[in-house]
Amino acid sequence: MSQPRDQLGRSLTDLRISVTDRCNFRCTFCMPEDREYDFVPRAEVLSYEEILRLARIFVSRGVHKVRVTGGEPLLRRDLERLIEGLAAIEGLDDLALTTNGLLLPKKAESLHRAGLQRVTVSLHSLEAATFSRLAGGRGDLAGVLAGIEAAAAAGLTPVKINTVVIQGVNDHEIVSLARRFRGDEFVLRFIEYMDVGTLNAWDPASVVSAEEIIRRIDAELPLEPAPRRHANDVAKRYRYRDGGGEVGVIASITEPFCGDCTRARLSADGHLYTCLFSAVGHDLKAPLRAGESDAELGERLDTIWGRRSDRYSEERSARLERAAASGGSAEASDEASDVLAGEARVEMFRIGG
Numbered sequence: 001m002s003q004p005r006d007q008l009g010r011s012l013t014d015l016r017i018s019v020t021d022r023c024n025f026r027c028t029f030c031m032p033e034d035r036e037y038d039f040v041p042r043a044e045v046l047s048y049e050e051i052l053r054l055a056r057i058f059v060s061r062g063v064h065k066v067r068v069t070g071g072e073p074l075l076r077r078d079l080e081r082l083i084e085g086l087a088a089i090e091g092l093d094d095l096a097l098t099t100n101g102l103l104l105p106k107k108a109e110s111l112h113r114a115g116l117q118r119v120t121v122s123l124h125s126l127e128a129a130t131f132s133r134l135a136g137g138r139g140d141l142a143g144v145l146a147g148i149e150a151a152a153a154a155g156l157t158p159v160k161i162n163t164v165v166i167q168g169v170n171d172h173e174i175v176s177l178a179r180r181f182r183g184d185e186f187v188l189r190f191i192e193y194m195d196v197g198t199l200n201a202w203d204p205a206s207v208v209s210a211e212e213i214i215r216r217i218d219a220e221l222p223l224e225p226a227p228r229r230h231a232n233d234v235a236k237r238y239r240y241r242d243g244g245g246e247v248g249v250i251a252s253i254t255e256p257f258c259g260d261c262t263r264a265r266l267s268a269d270g271h272l273y274t275c276l277f278s279a280v281g282h283d284l285k286a287p288l289r290a291g292e293s294d295a296e297l298g299e300r301l302d303t304i305w306g307r308r309s310d311r312y313s314e315e316r317s318a319r320l321e322r323a324a325a326s327g328g329s330a331e332a333s334d335e336a337s338d339v340l341a342g343e344a345r346v347e348m349f350r351i352g353g
């Protein structure tokens with residue numbers, strides 16, 4: 001079976017599947033509390049059978065890594081049934097899930113038994129007040145920490161922990177977070193604050209660069225660079241010189257990695273997005289429900305991927321550099337911010353990070 005290549009020669013190897021657009025948190029940089037959300041009606045949400053059928057077609061095109069996301073995926077009932085089905089697909093050799101962790105104490109064991117291999121937990125603070133503020137007053141720190149321990153106890157190790165760093169909000173916790181998640185059971189990854197969606201009033205000045213994050217950790221916990229495991233891995237890896245495990249940074253703003261991006265996203269209502277920041281989704285649900293065969297759906301996927309030319313993060317960085325070079329002139333920064341804000345990326349929280 002042919003493996004489609006996009007306009008930049010990139011293959012398709014990773015699929016992120018959003019199983020719901022709903023969430024039990026209201027993180028300020030993703031789904032702010034002060035907004036109304038018109039969630040996807042249940043009848044429009046892909047069933048597990050539909051997701052599995054599409055996943056098999058993606059695998060036939062070269063996908064071997066699947067990440068289940070949301071919203072908050074653990075809110076979806078009987079998720080074990082989907083995990084079992086995905087784990088049974090030949091050629092799919094890496095099955096992971098991203099969660100806010102609160103429901104993991106109830107679900108970690110059963111998801112691992114069903115075939116889940118890895119879990120990533122989003123945790124942005126170890127201070128109860130900051131945690132609560134960032135989560136929109138929902139969820140609790142102790143519950144998420146218990147979720148992380150439950151994932152480790154269930155064997156979903158190393159448990160990855162993703163922390164979005166925002167200047168003046170939680171950047172003072174970089175070293176304490178690094179200290180908290182050392183060792184082989186955990187891999188902490190710091191994420192540069194991104195302009196995802198159009199709801200987080202993103203400001204480039206709120207970004208703490210990957211270089212700065214590593215500098216702060218290295219000053220107290222000496223680090224050495226570690227090679228990427230795969231060319232398309234998003235995180236830059238570092239090992240603690242004292243053997244205390246590793247830490248990573250995801251530098252979408254200061255060191256964009258679009259050139260190696262082989263990721264696609266399937267939204268809960270069956271739209272294919274070829275970039276985290278793309279405003280246009282390609283509807284796969286309608287042709288699937290209209291009776292298209294697997295072969296026809298596969299050709300449709302080939303066509304969509306073949307036309308892909310996304311490299312938003314690289315374009316954004318070029319615009320920010322231009323804005324900076326022009327001395328941050330209003331026009332240039334307006335141009336940069338217009339581009340950053342204008343193109344509707346409203347779908348973000350429906351297609352999972």
Ligand code: SF4
Nearest residue numbers: 258261275276310313
């Ligand atoms: S911005 Fe889009 S193309 Fe670039 S790495 Fe992210 S998802 Fe891939």
